Amino acid sequence: MTYLHSIGEYFLMLKGVFGRMTKGSVLKNLILKEIDDLIMGSLGIVAFLSFFIGAVVAIQTALNLNNPLIPKSLVAYAARQSVILEFAPTFISIIMAGKVGSFITSSIGSMRVTEQIDALEVMGINSKNYLIFPKIIAMLTYPFVIAISMFLGIAGAYSAAVLGGFVNSDQFISGLQDEFIPFHLTYAFIKTFLFAFILATVPAYHGYYMKGGALEVGEASTTSFVWTSVVLIITNYAVTQLLLS
Amino acid sequence: MIQVKNLHKGFNGQEILKGINYTFERGKTNLIIGQSGSGKSVFLKCMLGLFKADKGTIEYDGKPYSTFSDEEQRELRTEMGMLFQGGALFDSMTVEENVMFPLRMFTKQKKSEMLARVNEVLERVNLEGNGNKMPSEISGGMQKRVAIARAIVNKPKYLFCDEPNSGLDPQTATVIDNLIQELTVENDITTVLITHDMNSVLEIGERIAFLKDGLLAWKGTKEEIFKTDDASVTDFVYSSNLFQKVRKAQLKGL
Structure with missing residues (x-):
């Protein structure tokens, strides 16, 4: 029953988010600030993780290719498929659930604890729209982060495979182009958009409806990370089943 | 009313x-x-x-x-204007931005007009010159006065x-x-x-x-x-030692 109540409350929150809109000029500034906080602030860690994950995938694949009948170019093929289909969109989103999700939950939760959300409501402002809508719009730029992640993941794989002496550059480029299906990119970006919405709204729900004090803000951040990850994984499974099977 | x-x-x-x-x-x-x-x-x-x-x-x-x-x-x-128990100032904004907030949200005033009104109310609550400070940089009493300024800025x-x-x-x-x-x-x-x-x-x-x-x-x-004899009120009003002494003095006709 608690879960059903929470799911209902989440959808009611979404209805409120798209209710009475905040003044345009104010909203514009809020969106730009959220892009800076949520997207720009995450680029560093995303770039770092993507590069090294790509490198590790390439090394692992190369070390497991003992059969001389299997072409060396498979290293690049495996790295490309892993990075585009799962590592960039899904793995990075789980990392973002920890970084961006916790930030959203704790910032909104702190506002709840210190009555700042009540202050917005008393002023006649739709607090759900003011606080959550700019985050959703800012997260629409999240696919750019994932595109960068894909590029750096493959660049990492190239560096590790070629500089590590597992394959030469031509073999890697050949493997990278081998049996490329453009729809896989479409699939990856469709789920990235869905993940962006989840990353903005599930942590916002946990922050907005939290009760208690500073300790509960910490608990809400942890719960938010767990549930955002669960929703991401379930959505990933559903989208993959729908689009690829 | x-x-x-x-x-x-x-x-x-x-x-x-x-x-x-x-x-x-x-x-x-x-x-x-x-x-x-x-x-x-x-x-x-x-x-x-x-x-x-x-x-x-x-x-x-x-x-x-x-x-x-x-x-x-x-x-x-x-x-409506509301002064919350803890002030409820927006901690990501300066004092000036906090006070200007209702004007930005609900009026079409130019920034210069808004600033003039903000300075007027900050002066009214004796906080002129503190507009650029963050809420965390001022005392509890000052935070309450900023909250009052924010509550009254939009009249x-x-x-x-x-x-x-x-x-x-x-x-x-x-x-x-x-x-x-x-x-x-x-x-x-x-x-x-x-x-x-x-x-x-x-x-x-x-x-x-x-x-x-x-x-x-x-x-x-x-x-x-x-002056009331209502027991529930007198129990509340005279619960502190100071007011008990006042009450005794009243009863003695002092």
């Missing part, structure tokens, strides 16, 4: 407000007093529309606020204050009390103030409503509250 008629509110089967009837007058400081758990905060949140009343009506100058839709209530709330018709003196030293508390009363008279607004503080009652209690167990147990003025 705010009229409350037969207001009921409960949570999880427990009735907190049990049928309150009261009128808050314009141009006066209307105090709501009572022990912790008597229903004061629930009463205030019902008046603000943050809680929906189970039964009864709340009218703002004849407008049936309690029957309004959420959107209509939000519209009327632009005419509200109704001002609500939730325990404005909590956590303040007596001297600062008196400054805040006097400021609220002066603003009420200057702007001819309806001020509703929740307090536990008997000093506030003495300072600014033009009209007092005493709540007990979710009911309006007594109403009157600051002069009348020290």
Whole structure:
């Protein structure tokens, strides 16, 4: 029953988010600030993780290719498929659930604890729209982060495979182009958009409806990370089943 | 003027407000007093529309606020100012941005006009020159004054204050009390103030409503509250040693 109540409350929150809109000029500034906080602030860690994950995938694949009948170019093929289909969109989103999700939950939760959300409501402002809508719009730029992640993941794989002496550059480029299906990119970006919405709204729900004090803000951040990850994984499974099977 | 008629509110089967009837007058400081758990905060949140009343009506100058839709209530709330117990300043904004916030949201003024109004109210609460500070850089008393400035910057018709003196030293508390009363008279607004503080009652209690167990147990003025024989009121008023001594002196005719 608690879960059903929470799911209902989440959808009611979404209805409120798209209710009475905040003044345009104010909203514009809020969106730009959220892009800076949520997207720009995450680029560093995303770039770092993507590069090294790509490198590790390439090394692992190369070390497991003992059969001389299997072409060396498979290293690049495996790295490309892993990075585009799962590592960039899904793995990075789980990392973002920890970084961006916790930030959203704790910032909104702190506002709840210190009555700042009540202050917005008393002023006649739709607090759900003011606080959550700019985050959703800012997260629409999240696919750019994932595109960068894909590029750096493959660049990492190239560096590790070629500089590590597992394959030469031509073999890697050949493997990278081998049996490329453009729809896989479409699939990856469709789920990235869905993940962006989840990353903005599930942590916002946990922050907005939290009760208690500073300790509960910490608990809400942890719960938010767990549930955002669960929703991401379930959505990933559903989208993959729908689009690829 | 705010009229409350037969207001009921409960949570999880427990009735907190049990049928309150009261009128808050314009141009006066209307105090709501009572022990912790008597229903004061629930009463205030019902008046603000943050809680929906189970039964009864709340009218703002004849407008049936309690029957309004959420959107209509939000519209009327632009005419309200609220001073929260902890100030509830936006901690990501400077003092100036906090005070300017209602103007940015609800007016089409130019930035220069907004700044002029912000400086005017900051001066009114004796905080000129502090506009660029963050809320965390100023004292609790100053935060309360910034919150008052934010509450009055858009010239509200109704001002609500939730325990404005909590956590303040007596001297600062008196400054805040006097400021609220002066603003009420200057702007001819309806001020509703929740307090536990008997000093506030003495300072600014033009009209007092005493709540007990979710009911309006007594109403009157600051002069009348020290003369009443109502046991529930006298138990509350004379609970402190200082006021007990005053009471003994009164009874002795001193």
